[in-house]
Amino acid sequence: MALLPLLLRIWKLLFLLSLLSTTYVYLYPLFRGCNFQLSKEGEVASFRLLAFGDPQLEGDSSLPSSTTSKSTGSQGWARYKSIIPGKELGTQILDHLHVYRKRLDLWGNDRYLAHIYRTTRWFTSPTHTVVLGDLLGSQWMSDAEFETRAQRFWNTTFSGAQPVPEPLFDYEDIAHEHSVQWPSTLITVAGNHDIGYAGDLDSNTATRFEKRFGRLNWDITFGLENGHLRTLTRNQAAYAEGPRLKLVVLNTMNLDSPALDKELQGDTRRFLNGHVGNAMGQTYLDATVVLTHIPLYKKEGICADGPLFTHYSAQDGGGIREQNHLTEQSSREVLDGLFYYQNTWARSGIVLNGHDHEGCDVVHTRNLRNALPQGNVSRIGEWTSLPHELVHEGGVSRDESVREVTLRSMMGAYGGNAGLVSGWFDRNDRRWRFEYRSCMFGVQHIWWAVHILDLVTGLVGMVVIPLSFRAASKHGSAVGRTKKNQ
Structure with missing residues (x-):
């Protein structure tokens, strides 16, 4: 893959940033002299x-108060689509997205504190x-x-x-x-x-x-x-x-x-x-x-x-x-x-x-x-x-x-x-x-940003590292065949 070397360099940069930022987040009292x-x-x-x-x-x-977790499954959405006009359906979707965002915010706030x-x-x-x-x-x-x-x-x-x-x-x-x-x-x-x-x-x-x-x-x-x-x-x-x-x-x-x-x-x-x-x-x-x-x-x-x-x-x-x-x-x-x-x-x-x-x-x-x-x-x-x-x-x-x-x-x-x-x-x-x-x-955005960065780094690594090993293996096999033919 022509893009693999570029992706690998990007992942290494992400890993370095993730390592440094995570170290700060979990050792911040040390860096701030808290004692x-x-x-x-x-x-x-x-x-x-x-x-x-x-x-x-x-x-x-x-x-x-107008939006709860009920009727958010596939059957719920089907019911909404059948009885609610398009504009109102869009409003309902935005309301539900707002609820989910707020619940995620509450979940993260508990863990930030x-x-x-x-x-x-x-x-x-x-x-x-x-x-x-x-x-x-x-x-x-x-x-x-x-x-x-x-x-x-x-x-x-x-x-x-x-x-x-x-x-x-x-x-x-x-x-x-x-x-x-x-x-x-x-x-x-x-x-x-x-x-x-x-x-x-x-x-x-x-x-x-x-x-x-x-x-x-x-x-x-x-x-x-x-x-x-x-x-x-x-x-x-x-x-x-x-x-x-x-x-x-x-x-x-x-x-x-x-x-x-x-x-x-x-x-x-x-x-x-x-x-x-x-x-x-x-x-x-x-x-x-x-x-x-x-x-x-x-x-x-x-x-x-x-x-x-x-x-x-x-x-x-x-x-x-x-x-x-x-x-x-x-x-x-x-x-x-x-x-x-x-x-x-x-x-x-x-x-x-x-x-x-x-x-x-x-x-x-x-x-x-x-x-x-x-x-x-x-x-x-x-x-x-x-x-x-x-x-x-x-x-x-x-x-x-x-x-x-x-x-x-x-x-x-x-x-x-x-x-x-x-x-x-x-x-x-x-x-x-x-x-x-x-x-x-x-601020809480630091906590969120670092953990999102860690997640992205992990996901990218799960893709790039196996591909890198696979490419290295193919390259090694090709070199071996070339030497054998010589």
Whole structure:
């Protein structure tokens, strides 16, 4: 074949491109330098949290309601052709093609997100992993669709991860050390697309979420022993000496008012107030990590999303329909109650949330030493909020501030982001320290393009390589006959 040498060269080029691009896709944390920050002493951090924001798994609600999978076989098409005029048949065909394209998109999106989770977890070896809300794509889905998406969440997107075991929420005296393997356990926070905002969150959406993903509000305390975290019971945590690290999963979806379900809001309020009371007994050796969904209040211009509140009509209850931030009052309750220590000092800790898909990184302090332009600062009571990049310019001390990181979404449109939170106890300063880094894969088109390239390379190779061997064999036989005749 005259074209065979050309096809072989094309295949070799495809193979080289496929090899290089696939190597990047599956080792991208290495090429992007994604790792948890080491402590000041160069040691691996005791607390390494891999965090994701807003995967928002879509489902049947994203498909055209007028078109389903039925009647798509040969008999179905024959029936359509017999009863539908040509123009309408063309419209039906386009509708069905759109459905198939969307289903393929959902299939690929699940695996794109799974690739990010699997690759970053394998490469960075976290001690804990969390998804900061909006696990699914709509609070209005039916119970059946909720279950379908929950199964996709656990079986495909976060395959291999285990939910936090139910007994862990209520332990008092027995520290279930071997009942939970934190590196393979996935902490899941509720977001507005999972359970709704305060104006539409009810017992039904709360119950189905807790059944598949765990409680809306809970906490766990770890003790530090020989550089490693050990799960403490409530009794142990109350009397433990030495450094302690507390994880607080807080449902901020109904922290503000008006709320549709006052009882559920009361549960959240009592949970937060209980931690405010317990925080009074904490010392400078302790730290708190708050995991939630809605960011704390900032004025317009500090983050991509500014303050926004909309409400249902009075006849529909008047509750909160949408919000970008917590109110200033609720934000102050979180900061004052969980992180204020004394004078201008702040307790060690960090606040992590999602919701704003663009992401944001701010610091809250009670002692801004150097004045900054008013456009760069916001206020929450006695706290001043400013972008993290202005910390040095503002003369902000780590011991007098709390960092709040709003994670950029892990969705393809936002680059497939993962957050790496490092926490360690500084033995010299006698305080916990926390640092944050981002690790981005790239848009979903990269994942699709590389795997399509791999498929094309494989198919072309399946044709070209056998033909090449066959041509080489014929050439060898011809040479042999020529020598024999000579």
